[in-house]
Each structure stands twice: as structure tokens, then as C-alpha cells.
Amino acid sequence: MPLEDAGHIEIEGANLEYRMIGPRPEEAPTIVLLHEGLGCAALWRDFPEQLAKSTGLGVFIYSRQGYGGSSSCEVPRPLTYMHHEAIDVLPDLLDAIAFRSGVLVGHSDGASIAAIHAGDIADPRVKGLVLMAPHFFTEDEGIAAIAETKITFETTDLRDRLKKYHGENVDCAFWGWNRAWLDPEFRNWDLREYLPQITIPVIALQGLEDQYGTAAQIGCIEELCGGEFESLFLSNCAHTPFREQPEQTLAATSRFVASLFEAGTAVGNRQQG
Incomplete structure (x- = not known):
């Protein structure tokens, strides 16, 4: 059954909210967006629409469990929550939407999830990765910034601003992310073992003022x-390239996708060629 423009998909007993823009996965390659640790489908703002318009491909956006309008989850999250999303949840989700071919575009935690998926699953349907502000290991600078965000959440209107997007999931979303990263055991978190197994093309985008990660x-x-x-370092940009440098981010992502697919060609035709 073709995907509606918006709705929910049940994966592992959780209802995950989604939006689908442009051609459906059975008609053309699909760009799947994986949000950051405090993100959700809505927090991509208009980037999905701009990406669909620029590439001519379908764009699928969803909120992971515990975020946005998806089902809630228990907190604290296990420190392996990104591995679970990449190895267990994402393959089932791609199957559920009839994903045939496409690209994973991940931001922050979402970029880490995309990298784990590509390195562990090596799904032949995934032809490339766009990684924005990715994390592969912990750094003192990033942990310090996350600790500062905890204080901001507790002392300012940050909770109210996030609640506009996460609703009743706001505490689940924030503490599920924040407590995992600030757990002393999380210092051992390291994804570098997956990187040699990533054999598909990758572009990484990093803001030069990113408070959560360095050029390392x-x-x-x-x-x-x-x-x-290939990599692209963005000036006057912190942790969110698609919001802080939208034109450069859209251009780089669209160019990368175009190098993998001819926009507007049906999946069946492309596979035959």
C-alpha cells in the first residue's frame, strides 16, 4: 500500500510518525532523513521540501521512538541506543516503507546511526551517506557542551521551546539523550570499528563552530x-548545517545525491540500466 503524505508506521510495537514528500519509494530513489538527539521530523523545518525539490527524489522523514509525535519510550535509554536504532529499527523501517534504493542523510546522532547501519548492515539498497555533524567517539569538548545544555534545559525556556515539537515526549527526548551522553560509561562509546566497513560514498558536513564535535x-x-x-567544513556554522548554512548544505547534499542518481528516473528503470 503506497505511503500517505503523513502518518504513523508501527515498528517493534512503537508507532513512529513520518512524512513522505515526492515520489514514493517504489517509484524513485528515496532520501531518508535521520534526526539529531534532540530532533524529530518537524525540526528538519523546510529542508526536506527543499531537498525533494532540488533532487526530484522522494524524501522520507520520521521521528524515532520517544521523539515528536511517535510513541514514548523508557528513560534512561541504554547506552547502545544508537546501535539499536541502526541495526534493529532502521532495517525494519526501510522494509516497511518498501525502500528500494536511496541515501541516508543523518544529523548528529542520526549521522552516527547512519554510519553504524552502513558499517554493520551494509544494505545494498543504501547507495550513499550524507553525515552532518557526525559523532564517532566522545570528546571532552562535546561532553562539556552537553553538560551546559542540561543546565540550559533546567534553567531557561528551552524545555518549553522543545515541547512545541515533542509535546508529551519532551522529557523523554531530552533526558534520553542527555543522560546517556553524560553517563560516565559513555566515555567508552566508539564507532570507529564500523568505518572501514563503509564501502559506499560518503560526504561529511561540519560547522567550524560546532560546539558538540571537533574536526577530529x-x-x-x-x-x-x-x-x-569527501568533506565540507562550513564557516559561521555550529552544530546544525541545514539551518545555519542552508544554501551550502542543500547544494552539497543535492550535488552528492545527483552523483549517485539521475533525478526523476524511476527505480525500475534505474535498476535495469
Whole structure:
């Protein structure tokens, strides 16, 4: 049954909210957006629509469990929550939407999930990765910034601003992310073992003023990635390239996708060619 423009999909007993823009997965390659640790489908703002318009491909956006309008989840999250999303949830989700071919575009935690998925699952349907502000290991600077965000959440209107997007999931979303990253055991979190197994093309985008990660995150994937790799460092940009430098981010993402697919060609035709 073709996907509606918006709705919910049940994965592992959880109802995940989604939006679908443009051609459906059975008609054309699909760009799947994976949000950050405090994100959700709505917090991509108009980037999905701009991406669909620029590439001519379908764009699928969803909120992970515990975020946005999806089902809630228990907190604290296990420290392996990104591995679970990448190895257990995402493959089932791609099957559920009849994903045939496409690209994963991940931001922050979402970029880490995309990297784990590509390195562990190696799904042949996934032809490339766009990684915005990715994390592959913990850094003192990032942990310090996350600790500051905890204080901001407790002392300012940040909770109210996030509640506009997460509703009743606001505490689940924030504390599920924040407590995991600030757990002392999370210092051992490291994804570098997955990088040599990523054999598909990758582009990584990093803001030069990113408070949550340094250029070392990009350096490690450049050194270890098993496939074609390119990077783009953005000035006047912190942790959210698609909001802080939207034109450059859209142009780089669209160009990368165009290098993998001819926009507007049906999946069946492309597979035959």
C-alpha cells in the first residue's frame, strides 16, 4: 500500500510518525532523513521540501521512538541506543516503507546511526551517506557542551521551546539523550570499528563552530572510511548545517545525491540500466 503524505508506521510495537514528500519509494530513489538527539521530523523545518525539490527524489522523514509525535519510550535509554536504532529499527523501517534504493542523510546522532547501519548492515539498497555533524567517539569538548545544555534545559525556556515539537515526549527526548551522553560509561562509546566497513560514498558536513564535535570527527572517517569520501567544513556554522548554512548544505547534499542518481528516473528503470 503506497505511503500517505503523513502518518504513523508501527515498528517493534512503537508507532513512529513520518512524512513522505515526492515520489514514493517504489517509484524513485528515496532520501531518508535521520534526526539529531534532540530532533524529530518537524525540526528538519523546510529542508526536506527543499531537498525533494532540488533532487526530484522522494524524501522520507520520521521521528524515532520517544521523539515528536511517535510513541514514548523508557528513560534512561541504554547506552547502545544508537546501535539499536541502526541495526534493529532502521532495517525494519526501510522494509516497511518498501525502500528500494536511496541515501541516508543523518544529523548528529542520526549521522552516527547512519554510519553504524552502513558499517554493520551494509544494505545494498543504501547507495550513499550524507553525515552532518557526525559523532564517532566522545570528546571532552562535546561532553562539556552537553553538560551546559542540561543546565540550559533546567534553567531557561528551552524545555518549553522543545515541547512545541515533542509535546508529551519532551522529557523523554531530552533526558534520553542527555543522560546517556553524560553517563560516565559513555566515555567508552566508539564507532570507529564500523568505518572501514563503509564501502559506499560518503560526504561529511561540519560547522567550524560546532560546539558538540571537533574536526577530529571528520578526520577519523576520512582516514578509516572504506569507500569514497569527501568533506565540507562550513564557516559561521555550529552544530546544525541545514539551518545555519542552508544554501551550502542543500547544494552539497543535492550535488552528492545527483552523483549517485539521475533525478526523476524511476527505480525500475534505474535498476535495469
